[in-house]
Amino acid sequence: MKRFPSARSVMLACAAAGAIAMAIPVDDTPSHINHVHSLRGAVATMGQIQDTVANNNQTIGNHATGNRTLVPPAKPRQNPSAPTPPRTAPVQPGTGNQVKPPSGSAQPSPNQSEAATPTPGSQPSANNGTAIGPESWGYTRKTSKLRIHVIDGRTKQPLEGAEVVVIETEQRFRTDKNGDTPWFDAPIFRNPKYRPMVAELHGQLGVIAYKNGYRDSIHLGIRMHENIRQEATVWMYKIGPGDRRIEPVLYQEPYHHLWLIQLADKFRQQSQIGEGPERP
Amino acid sequence: MKTLRRRSTMAAIGFMLAMPGLIAAPNVEAAQTIYNTSMPSVMRVAIRENNASGEPDPRGRIIYVQAVPFVTYCEDVLPNEWFPSWRPEALKAGAMAVKMFAWYHHLHPVTIDGYTFDVDNTTNFQHFQDLSSQPTTNAAFAAIQNVAYTRPNGEIIELNYSAGYQNDPNWQYRNAQKMAQWGTEYWAEKGQNYVQILQFYYQNRALMRLQS
Numbered sequence: 029m030k031r032f033p034s035a036r037s038v039m040l041a042c043a044a045a046g047a048i049a050m051a052i053p054v055d056d057t058p059s060h061i062n063h064v065h066s067l068r069g070a071v072a073t074m075g076q077i078q079d080t081v082a083n084n085n086q087t088i089g090n091h092a093t094g095n096r097t098l099v100p101p102a103k104p105r106q107n108p109s110a111p112t113p114p115r116t117a118p119v120q121p122g123t124g125n126q127v128k129p130p131s132g133s134a135q136p137s138p139n140q141s142e143a144a145t146p147t148p149g150s151q152p153s154a155n156n157g158t159a160i161g162p163e164s165w166g167y168t169r170k171t172s173k174l175r176i177h178v179i180d181g182r183t184k185q186p187l188e189g190a191e192v193v194v195i196e197t198e199q200r201f202r203t204d205k206n207g208d209t210p211w212f213d214a215p216i217f218r219n220p221k222y223r224p225m226v227a228e229l230h231g232q233l234g235v236i237a238y239k240n241g242y243r244d245s246i247h248l249g250i251r252m253h254e255n256i257r258q259e260a261t262v263w264m265y266k267i268g269p270g271d272r273r274i275e276p277v278l279y280q281e282p283y284h285h286l287w288l289i290q291l292a293d294k295f296r297q298q299s300q301i302g303e304g305p306e307r308p
Numbered sequence: 309m310k311t312l313r314r315r316s317t318m319a320a321i322g323f324m325l326a327m328p329g330l331i332a333a334p335n336v337e338a339a340q341t342i343y344n345t346s347m348p349s350v351m352r353v354a355i356r357e358n359n360a361s362g363e364p365d366p367r368g369r370i371i372y373v374q375a376v377p378f379v380t381y382c383e384d385v386l387p388n389e390w391f392p393s394w395r396p397e398a399l400k401a402g403a404m405a406v407k408m409f410a411w412y413h414h415l416h417p418v419t420i421d422g423y424t425f426d427v428d429n430t431t432n433f434q435h436f437q438d439l440s441s442q443p444t445t446n447a448a449f450a451a452i453q454n455v456a457y458t459r460p461n462g463e464i465i466e467l468n469y470s471a472g473y474q475n476d477p478n479w480q481y482r483n484a485q486k487m488a489q490w491g492t493e494y495w496a497e498k499g500q501n502y503v504q505i506l507q508f509y510y511q512n513r514a515l516m517r518l519q520s
Contacts, residue, residue: 253393261439282363289471306471308484
């Protein structure tokens with residue numbers, strides 16, 4: 029009587045299973061490192077990620093939170109076959125308002141007089157004609173001029189020397205004596221999840237402001253429009269002796285209410301009219 | 309005797325008929341016009357408490373009343389009511405509506421919960437957000453700062469507005485004597501200037517130059 033499965037078929041199956049198991053890629057990096065750098069590897073950015081960014085964090089972002097541990101300089105996950113991007117030398121803080129111009133982004137040059145004298149209605153730069161990320165993620169080539177104004181939230185006086193970081197592009201700027209950053213090209217990102225249904229009428233951008241002696245201020249949802257110059261004000265709050273838990277302050281700028289009206293009208297049913305459609 | 313009684317009766321009836329005219333005081337209230345009032349210097353803005361998502365609640369408690377310079381108030385309203393990226397003529401029409409709305413309510417303050425104020429920071433009046441002005445909307449205000457849109461006799465009236473529909477002239481808003489915000493952009497795109505846009509939505513009004 030013939031046995032089934034035979035010893036020969038069992039051996040073949042074991043060999044096939046071993047081959048499949050060896051074909052599974054194994055990531056030898058520790059999991060906690062993957063967690064730290066996973067965002068850098070996943071999200072496309074305008075500027076190239078460099079170690080100097082983290083170094084600037086250590087030298088400039090010296091907050092009053094003494095017990096806070098700094099993340100070691102992050103190394104971007106790169107494709108081994110791709111050529112190593114050239115590194116740009118970090119700019120000294122005293123040389124200008126821009127702390128570190130990331131290479132490859134649409135930055136105005138230091139001698140560009142247009143950045144100092146804004147002209148309304150000027151056309152935004154096309155970001156060298158290159159896409160800065162996948163269109164399906166909401167990345168566009170469109171940029172617009174933006175300036176951040178940083179003030180003390182209690183006295184409303186402008187804050188000089190605050191460092192402003194654009195989250196989406198990692199651009200860094202420093203405020204002047206009027207509390208203003210220079211005009212810079214900022215991308216217009218629209219959240220793509222609503223695009224097939226109701227096109228967003230403005231993009232959104234986030235910035236973080238740092239200054240010694242002040243709480244970090246995270247300002248999200250700055251409204252970005254094409255072809256115009258825009259300003260946003262970041263409020264920072266001084267750290268006082270009574271402050272025990274020093275944590276960042278968040279301000280989330282809402283969507284423009286005209287778009288919210290459109291959004292609500294879009295999905296309204298006849299049987300559930302709520303406040304009803306927009307009417308005079 | 310009979311004649312005398314008749315005369316006295318007639319006099320009493322005449323007196324009773326004339327009484328209402330004697331009691332009712334004549335209406336001496338003068339209309340508030342651009343000739344007898346000046347543009348406000350300060351707006352009293354009631355700041356209402358935020359809702360759970362951090363936005364001012366139109367039915368929230370009034371926390372305090374903030375005194376804001378009039379021009380600053382208008383500049384901090386317009387970007388929150390109109391899109392700063394809209395065409396300049398649409399923004400000028402919006403600037404005029406925001407300005408005249410604020411002017412009217414400065415002349416008609418209200419008192420709620422012990423606070424006397426002109427407007428609050430919600431859509432009960434106009435959406436005000438401190439330090440939110442934008443260069444394009446500021447330019448629109450600068451363009452209309454010396455003019456006002458009133459009744460032909462100069463009386464200051466409230467210019468109402470509402471969102472309206474996109475890419476539509478919004479005729480129904482014209483019938484309601486309200487300006488459609490989307491309609492301003494529609495007409496500006498068609499090449500109309502801000503006076504023509506205002507004339508489309510507000511009838512029997514006039515553009516008046518303010519005396520310096």
